[in-house]
Amino acid sequence: MKRNLLKKILAGLMSAALLSLPALAAEPQQPASWAVSQLADSYALGLVDDNYTTYIQSPVTMEQLESMADVVAAKLALLELDQRAADAVGLVVDTTRGGVMNALYQEAAAYELPDVENGTVDFLTGLGVVQGDSAGDLALERTCTYQEAMVMANRLILAVYDQQDAGSRGLLWKATNGNNTLYLLGTIHLDRDNVYPLHRSLRDAIQASEEVIFELDLNDQEGIALLQSMQTYSDGTTLADHISPELYQRVQSAAAALGMEAGALDIYKPWALASTFSTLSMMDDSTSSNAMAIDSYVNAAAVNSGKAIGAVETYAFQGGIFDGLSAEYQEAYLDSALSALEAALSGTSSPEMEEALQQQEEMLSGMFAAWKDRDPEAFSQVYGKEAIINSTDELNSKLFTERDPGMIQAAANYLETEGNHTYFLAVGAGHMVDPGGIVSGLRELGYTVELVP
Structure with a gap:
């Protein structure tokens, strides 16, 4: 993995929202x-x-x-x-x-x-x-x-x-109710596996929509500022006061390997660093030079075409999920994410970490292959949402059980809008698939939802 790419992505994630690119x-x-x-x-x-x-x-x-x-x-x-x-x-x-x-x-x-x-x-x-x-x-x-x-x-x-009828098709469904259409795109918050360009059917669906909706409004500067404040300490303490000396020193070493000044990451909370390090470790040589996550692409395409932008969640809500994690969990989360990043930076790791990284690589490759082929069944099999929800992991349950119902209701609200409208909803693919996903949730409410051919 190229260090200059890691450094760029780290800087971007630390200066903006979890899924957005730095403003030009x-x-x-x-x-x-x-x-x-x-x-x-x-x-x-x-x-x-x-x-x-x-x-x-x-x-x-x-x-x-x-x-x-x-x-x-x-x-x-x-x-x-x-x-x-x-x-x-x-x-x-x-x-x-x-x-x-x-x-x-x-x-x-x-x-x-x-x-x-x-x-x-x-x-x-x-x-x-x-x-x-x-x-x-x-x-x-x-x-x-x-x-x-x-x-x-x-x-x-x-x-x-x-x-050639080529390009990444994406996990794209079409929900209808009367004269209203809601495209549903399950995204992956990464750029890798040569995901671009996207298939014409996906690009056309974005352009056919009058409003494009995301988990968060990536253009909401007030929301981004709020998230930034949630990511950092404001009580006079620093990272060193909240994690073990050994883990703190490893963070400093990683920062140095990325060409950052000593103490540059001290203001950030463990969960903010962990989520960033985790993202970095999941990139590979197929990640494009700009590392444009799929959500960011859809947002840019929509904004550049003059589409209205909506969101089903707020920065306060989503940031609160991470900020509400226990201190013990945050430290363990950072330890795990940093271990993966260290392996990516050095090219060496313990047998246990090597096995974990191999499993992660197989999972990500399988997810992207299914995503590019528009194969939700294959994606679900690789992703294993049921196991994630049923695990004892403190974060996993919050990411789905506390969010999927609200997303289903938000999608239904768009379908119930008076008049004749076409919308496009792009949220993480894990929220689209079962158990408890948006697609089946809308079907249970009586709406017609079909995979786009």
Whole structure:
């Protein structure tokens, strides 16, 4: 696991909500209105980073173009398409619009794709990757901006995936009541296993909805500030006053390994560090460069499309679940999560931890495979919600038994809204599946709920 990625995610989780990304500071370069809808996918795919507002309107450089072409190549390779003899030799690759098109076309031309033999312009315009101005002028000789190159690369990846009926389908259901529709997406609060891009059916469901609802409103700055205050000590004590000296020293060592200053984590409570360390240990080499959790992607896609945003819980409620854990449990939680992170950082661990990490890896891989295939039965089998609920673990019961009923009622309320509406609810997949999940809960209330084909 790359240390710079761990450091970035740690900084993000410690400065924002449990599931949100750090807010971008205002910068002079903003994307054009026609490019905003491409940002969520571009960010998830790694075509832009957190600093995109410092360069998005600038001319693209050859180094940036090569990086984009690498992303396209990597995503197309995952499709395992039949390869074809290269016929793109001699194409001029430079930072003009035509040169950028050639660079991207070369990656697609390595595979047996419909009409790829027609050449750069015909192939890319046929897919809608390049559209030109109102007069149809493609401005091939003009210098290409980063924004234009990003949109071309993003459109190419999505177009080929859509053409192949590929992409992560997600655990997506459709609930109906009269003229009302509520899409139900069970998410995983991670980015790994090459989860992006998402399947068109999932992307279309987001765009078809007038309001997108989450566990928490990831754009609620007051709520985020409240959670931050719950994560940290305000009574004059620090982490060292609440955990054993041995565990405290291990936290300091982990912080140092991540390039953080001594004492940088002292203000945080054990549960806040534990939840962050746990997330970090579950990432792997397939996690994208931006580590965009699925919830964050859906939120970005919705916000960038002007959708209303809703939430079924509050930061006070969700933060209170963790903040209400006993001191003994919090220390044990931190100990366990830190052990996993230490193993990820060092590459070595005890036989017991090695076995635990292997079990975690098998579970996560199985969960993501089922999620990508839209197979709720396989997901449920791997996830084992019944065992989680019936365990004596202090946190597990709180995460489900105290929350699922409220989520079911919130979903029903949307279906009972007067008029003709389409909504989209995205919460953790564990809340969707049985026992006690939202899908069966709505069916028991008499609503029609079907897995999206």
